[in-house]
Amino acid sequence: xxxxxxxxxxxxxxxxxxxxxxxxxxxxxxxxxxxxxxxxxxxxxxxxxxxxxxxxxxxxxxxxxxxxxxxxxxxxxxxxxxxxxxxxxxxxxxxxxxxxxxxxxxxxxxxxxxxxxxxxxxxxxxxxxxxxxxxxxxxxxxxxxxxxxxxxxxxxxxxxxxxxxxxxxxxxxxxxxxxxxxx
Numbered sequence: 161x162x163x164x165x166x167x168x169x170x171x172x173x174x175x176x177x178x179x180x181x182x183x184x185x186x187x188x189x190x191x192x193x194x195x196x197x198x199x200x201x202x203x204x205x206x207x208x209x210x211x212x213x214x215x216x217x218x219x220x221x222x223x224x225x226x227x228x229x230x231x232x233x234x235x236x237x238x239x240x241x242x243x244x245x246x247x248x249x250x251x252x253x254x255x256x257x258x259x260x261x262x263x264x265x266x267x268x269x270x271x272x273x274x275x276x277x278x279x280x281x282x283x284x285x286x287x288x289x290x291x292x293x294x295x296x297x298x299x300x301x302x303x304x305x306x307x308x309x310x311x312x313x314x315x316x317x318x319x320x321x322x323x324x325x326x327x328x329x330x331x332x333x334x335x336x337x338x339x340x341x342x343x
Contacts, residue, residue: 162231163341164255166315167240169265170304171294172275173322178265179240181328186341189230191223193241194289201288215288220247228254236341245310252314261340262315263333266308267322269301276300316340 165188167179176192183190197219206212223239230237231254241247251260276294279285294300318336320327327333 162234162255162259163236164227164230164251164260165236165238165337165340166243166251166260166262167238167265168243168262169320170267170272170307170322171242171300172272172279173265173267173320174325174328175240175242175265177325178263178328179238182334182337183238185334186337188236188238188341190238190240191226193219193223194286196222197288198286201286206288212288224250224254227251231255242307243310244307248310248312248315257314257316260315261337262312262317263320264312264317265320265322265327269304271323272304273297273300 165182167175167182169175176194179190179192182188193216197215200215200218200222201212204215206215220241223241227237227239243251280289280295294303318333320330320333
């Protein structure tokens with residue numbers, strides 16, 4: 161039976177880094193929204209925010225396609241993205257709730273906004289991530305609040321504080337993930 165680890169939550173919580181650590185540790189295929197979007201952006205390009213959003217939508221469509229294929233062959237998969245409510249509905253259409261473990265990363269708004277601003281002002285940050293339109297702190301907080309309002313009650317969820325990155329060394333989290341994949 162496929163097991164799907166979903167890593168989601170606030171922007172700038174270290175989701176992609178954590179997903180990579182978990183993928184290597186448990187030798188499970190990983191798809192991160194950011195990396196897939198970067199590949200699409202490099203190959204297709206975009207000229208404005210609207211086209212960038214189309215890249216995001218195409219990225220999510222690809223993630224769900226690979227999910228569907230993984231489930232067909234009973235493979236485990238790690239999906240990392242800042243999932244929206246509709247994404248969770250689609251996830252539940254493909255995989256039963258007992259096959260999903262959600263790691264939900266959140267942190268204090270001020271900490272996240274500071275990290276986010278440093279990230280988008282970093283000239284090494286990929287261009288597809290630099291047009292989010294969230295440089296206004298109130299818009300940033302509103303965006304995060306909307307994501308936090310998603311009802312995850314039907315899922316098995318580990319809520320993780322990402323005020324710092326010590327969670328990446330939390331053996332209890334790794335123990336739960338190991339039990340999930342191999343139980």
